[in-house]
Amino acid sequence: MVRGKTVIEKIENTTSRQVTFSKRKSGLFKKARELGVLCDAQVAVLLFSNTGRLYDYSSSNSGMKSLLERYQHVKEGQQLMSASTEAKFWQAEGERLRQQLHNLQENHRQLLGQHLCGLGLEDLSGLEKQLETSLHNIRLAKDQLMIDEIEEFNKKGHLVHQENVELHKKLNIIHQENIYLQNKLNGKPEANGDYKFF
DSSP, X not given: OOOOOOOOSOOOSHHHHHHHHHHHHHHHHHHHHHHHHHHTOOOEEXXXXXXXXXXXXXXXXXXXXXXXXXHHHHHXXXXXXXXXXXXXXXXXXXXXXXXXXXXXXXXXHHHTTOSOTTOOHHHHHHHXXXXXXXXXXXXXXXXXXXXXXXXXXXXXXXXXXHHHHHHHHHHHHHHHHHHHHHHHHHTOOOOTTSOOOO
C-alpha cells in the first residue's frame, strides 16, 4: 500500500498536536544520539514546546553548557575573522582603485602633453600612437555624424517634396472645381471629360 504524503501544517487539535510533538521529539533525540555515536560528533538539541517547556539533549559528557560555550566561542571567532577579512578586502580594493585613478590621471596628463620629460622614446611613441588612434576615431565619429545628418536631411526633403506634390494635386482639383462652378454660373455647357475631381 502506497503511503500518502503528510501535509506539513499546524495541527489544530490540541491532543493530536501534543501526541505528535511527543513522538517527533523522541524521534529527533534518537537521531541526534545516533549521529553522535556513528560519526563521533558533538551534538546538541534545544527544544521548547508551545507551552514553553524546555527539552534538551547533549552528546557531550560535560553537558549542554560546555557545548553552548564552545558554540559561542566558535561563533564569535568566525564573526571576528569575517570582519577582519572584510576590512582587509576593502582596504586592498581601495588601494587598487587609488592606483588605478593615479594611472588614469597620469595618462590623461601625458595625452595633454604634460609630464613628458621623464618618458623615453618607446613611451612617447606609444603616446603618439594613442593620439593617432584617438584622432582617427574622432574623425570616424564626425564623418558618421555628418552622414547621419545628410540622410536625415534627405528624408525630410523627400517628405517635403511628397507634401508639395499632394498640395499641388489638391490645388489643381480646387482650380478645376472653381472653373466648373464659374462656367455653371455663366450658363456655359459642360464638356464631357473636361473636369476631373479626385
